[in-house]
Amino acid sequence: MVIFQKPFPSKLEQKSNIHGALKKGFLALYGFTSDEQGIRHPLLDKEAPAVDEADAMFMIGACSAFLSYLTNKSRATDLLKS
Numbered sequence: 001m002v003i004f005q006k007p008f009p010s011k012l013e014q015k016s017n018i019h020g021a022l023k024k025g026f027l028a029l030y031g032f033t034s035d036e037q038g039i040r041h042p043l044l045d046k047e048a049p050a051v052d053e054a055d056a057m058f059m060i061g062a063c064s065a066f067l068s069y070l071t072n073k074s075r076a077t078d079l080l081k082s
Contacts, residue, residue, distance in 0.1 A: 012070070015077035029062055 012018070074080035 011079055012073055012077065015079065016073050018073075026066065029059075029066075033059065 013023075071080060
């Protein structure tokens with residue numbers, strides 16, 4: 001199952017009010033994870049990662065919060081059944 005991809009999950013966006021700045025923040029975090037210097041691909045062309053443990057710990061928390069947000073919004077709009 002694909003949870004997040006560009007553009008922002010359209011069904012959720014159509015059924016729920018998501019502030020534009022919050023949406024931009026989610027997209028920026030997604031961009032960081034996907035970039036070759038980002039958290040998911042730090043060693044593509046380098047011997048040492050450009051990210052460190054603090055970056056990884058932040059992303060664990062951010063991803064957990066994002067999934068909780070998506071789950072709760074999806075349940076509130078009947079896109080996800082309990």
